[in-house]
Amino acid sequence: xxxxxxxxxxxxxxxxxxxxxxxxxxxxxxxxxxxxxxxxxxxxxxxxxxxxxxxxxxxxxxxxxxxxxxxxxxxxxxxxxxxxxxxxxxxxxxxxxxxxxxxxxxxxxxxxxxxxxxxxxxxxxxxxxxxxxxxxxxxxxxxxxxxxxxxxxxxxxxxxxxxxxxxxxxxxxxxxxxxxxxxxxxxxxxxxxxxxxxxxxxxxxxxxxxxxxxxxxxxxxxxxxxxxxxxxxxxxxxxxxxxxxxxxxxxxxxxxxxxxxxxxxxxxxxxxxxxxxxxxxxxxxxxxxxxxxxxxxxxxxxxxxxxxxxxxxxxxxxxxxxxxxxxxxxxxxxxxxxxxxxxxxxxxxxxxxxxxxxxxxxxxxxxxxxxxxxxxxxxxxxxxxxxxxxxxxxxxxxxxxxxxxxxxxxxxxxxxxx
Ligand code: EPZ
Numbered sequence: 001x002x003x004x005x006x007x008x009x010x011x012x013x014x015x016x017x018x019x020x021x022x023x024x025x026x027x028x029x030x031x032x033x034x035x036x037x038x039x040x041x042x043x044x045x046x047x048x049x050x051x052x053x054x055x056x057x058x059x060x061x062x063x064x065x066x067x068x069x070x071x072x073x074x075x076x077x078x079x080x081x082x083x084x085x086x087x088x089x090x091x092x093x094x095x096x097x098x099x100x101x102x103x104x105x106x107x108x109x110x111x112x113x114x115x116x117x118x119x120x121x122x123x124x125x126x127x128x129x130x131x132x133x134x135x136x137x138x139x140x141x142x143x144x145x146x147x148x149x150x151x152x153x154x155x156x157x158x159x160x161x162x163x164x165x166x167x168x169x170x171x172x173x174x175x176x177x178x179x180x181x182x183x184x185x186x187x188x189x190x191x192x193x194x195x196x197x198x199x200x201x202x203x204x205x206x207x208x209x210x211x212x213x214x215x216x217x218x219x220x221x222x223x224x225x226x227x228x229x230x231x232x233x234x235x236x237x238x239x240x241x242x243x244x245x246x247x248x249x250x251x252x253x254x255x256x257x258x259x260x261x262x263x264x265x266x267x268x269x270x271x272x273x274x275x276x277x278x279x280x281x282x283x284x285x286x287x288x289x290x291x292x293x294x295x296x297x298x299x300x301x302x303x304x305x306x307x308x309x310x311x312x313x314x315x316x317x318x319x320x321x322x323x324x325x326x327x328x329x330x331x332x333x334x335x336x337x338x339x340x341x342x343x344x345x346x347x348x349x350x351x352x353x354x355x356x357x358x359x360x361x362x363x364x365x366x367x368x369x370x371x372x373x374x375x376x377x378x379x380x381x382x383x384x385x386x387x388x389x390x391x392x393x394x395x396x397x398x399x400x401x402x403x404x405x406x407x408x409x410x411x412x413x414x415x416x417x418x
Contacts, residue, residue: 002392004403006380007412008362011247011284014409016238018230018253019045019400020069023305024190025228027167028197029053030096032073033062033104034174035201037223044071045231045400048393052091059084060101078104085111085143092116095123096164098146099171102135107147112139117369117394119328125158125165132156133172133180153178153217161186161298166213167194173215174203180215187211188299189258193229200224230254230278233305234399236262237374239282240309241406243271244316244382248283249409256280261302265291265310269317290319290356296326308334308375314354315343316382323352334372337365341383362387367394374399381411390418 020043029050032039044050046069054064054071061079065072081101088094092113101108113123127137130146132154138145153176158165166186173180185191187209195208201224204216230253239259242249243266256263256275263273263280270285291314296304304327314321315338325331332352335345341360346353362385367373373394380387392415395402403413 001390001418003416003418004377004380004389004392005414005416006362006377006387006389008381008383008385008387010245010381010410010412012242012245012249012409012411013247014249016235016249016251016405016409018235018251019043020228021190021193021231022047022049022398023163023188023233024193025050026053026093027096027171027190027194028226028228029057029073030100031171031194031198033057033060033075033078033100034171035221035223036076039073039223040225041071041073042225042227043069045069047396047398047400049091049093049397052087053094056083056087056091056094056097059087081105081107081109083108083110088113092121093164095126096167096171098126098130098144099168102130102146102148102172103151103175106149109143109145112142112144117333117372118331123164125160125162126168129156129158129165129169129182130172133169133176135172151176153180153215155181156183158182158184160184161211163188163191166191170194170198170205170213170215173217174198174205174221175219176215176217178217180217182213182215183211185211185213186298189229189232197224197226200226229258232258233303233371235259235280236303236306237309237378237399238405239266239280240306240313241378241381242282243269243284243288244313244378246284247410248281251280253278254280259303260300262306262310265294265302269313288313288317290314290317290321293322293324295324304328304331305371307331308371309378311335311345311352311354312338312375312379315345315357315360315379317356319356321354321356323354325350331372333368334375337376338379340365341379341387343379359384361385364388364390366390367392370394370398377402381406381413
């Protein structure tokens with residue numbers, strides 16, 4: 001099991017370039033099988049979630065070529081409509097494949113993606129949306145078997161602006177007969193990126209980023225070369241790290257509007273933030289002030305994927321912070337580990353009350369999920385003394401070159417295999 005050894009207390013200075021956004025690249029890879037021509041995606045981060053998605057594409061019969069961060073997908077010989085159960089277990093967001101496999105093969109089979117580290121993760125909105133497009137769905141023995149004589153456009157209202165359900169329905173609608181309207185659609189920047197990618201392939205998708213997405217079905221899609229947006233959650237993580245440790249960083253590749261809710265809170269904490277195009281400069285302050293309340297919300301609200309990292313920041317901000325996690329049921333696993341470092345956190349259901357302490361102290365802590373693991377790394381960087389952060393398999397799912405980028409900023413961190 002890989003472990004970080006961190007000697008805390010170093011300020012962070014320098015520049016960080018965003019990786020390609022994990023949560024944009026995954027649906028783009030799913031969409032790559034919508035054409036039998038070659039698809040080239042640049043800036044694909046080397047993280048395990050992407051490797052697992054590429055393994056799924058290979059199992060479907062695609063040919064994949066990886067040259068550094070450039071990825072070539074050729075799905076001309078794709079023949080299978082079955083997404084392997086062992087890979088769905090590794091990557092629950094493989095559920096996005098349903099929409100694109102149905103568009104390609106008119107049938108799809110996937111094992112029911114269970115819950116995960118952060119919650120139950122139901123897919124009822126995905127399935128009800130697909131049914132509206134004419135998909136017959138059988139849930140047999142833990143598998144979901146889908147088939148459709150043809151996909152027909154429909155007017156779909158989502159009970160909740162689910163990112164995955166919005167993406168799955170778009171992927172099933174791009175070559176359906178007629179018009180599909182998705183109301184109460186998710187507005188995340190990654191949805192806009194998927195729209196731009198599909199339109200570059202010849203699709204007719206509009207409205208992404210607003211609450212209503214309109215898809216006019218087309219006959220065929222062609223190959224494309226595409227560069228995805230920068231990873232706003234990765235960059236938000238580095239900005240929070242600098243606010244916690246002190247120092248000054250410049251990030252590139254993520255426009256400020258994609259993490260405006262975070263920047264607003266960091267300014268309230270006392271950080272100085274200047275922005276220009278997709279450059280963000282953050283100067284930390286001697287001592288962070290607590291903000292009263294942070295509630296996670298669908299975009300453009302405060303992102304749930306930055307909640308854990310921001311909660312770590314609140315541990316040493318002066319005053320009391322109230323954090324409410326509205327998206328997922330169990331996204332506070334990291335809190336018990338932070339308490340071992342001296343944090344004063346009380347969690348009840350989806351609410352955390354965090355009373356700032358002067359300083360956290362180093363400890364041996366264990367990551368339990370992707371963003372909670374990142375939060376523990378940040379706490380170790382800011383703490384006094386040495387920490388060990390165990391089970392890096394979680395952060396390796398979403399952060400490329402994590403220790404390399406942190407070391408470049410001045411952090412004393414090294415990876416050891418124990
Ligand atoms: C995407 O997950 C992201 N993953 C998540 O990032 C992110 O936390 C989440 O969106 C919210 O922004 C990818 O894009 C690969 P949702 P997704 O459907 O699509 C409920 C990370 O750390 N819901 O928007 O699964 C669900 O229970 C990951 O990078 C239903 O009730 O999120 C949750 O409460 C973690 N029924 C809420 O919607 C459904 O059919 C948000 O889920 C689907 C969702």
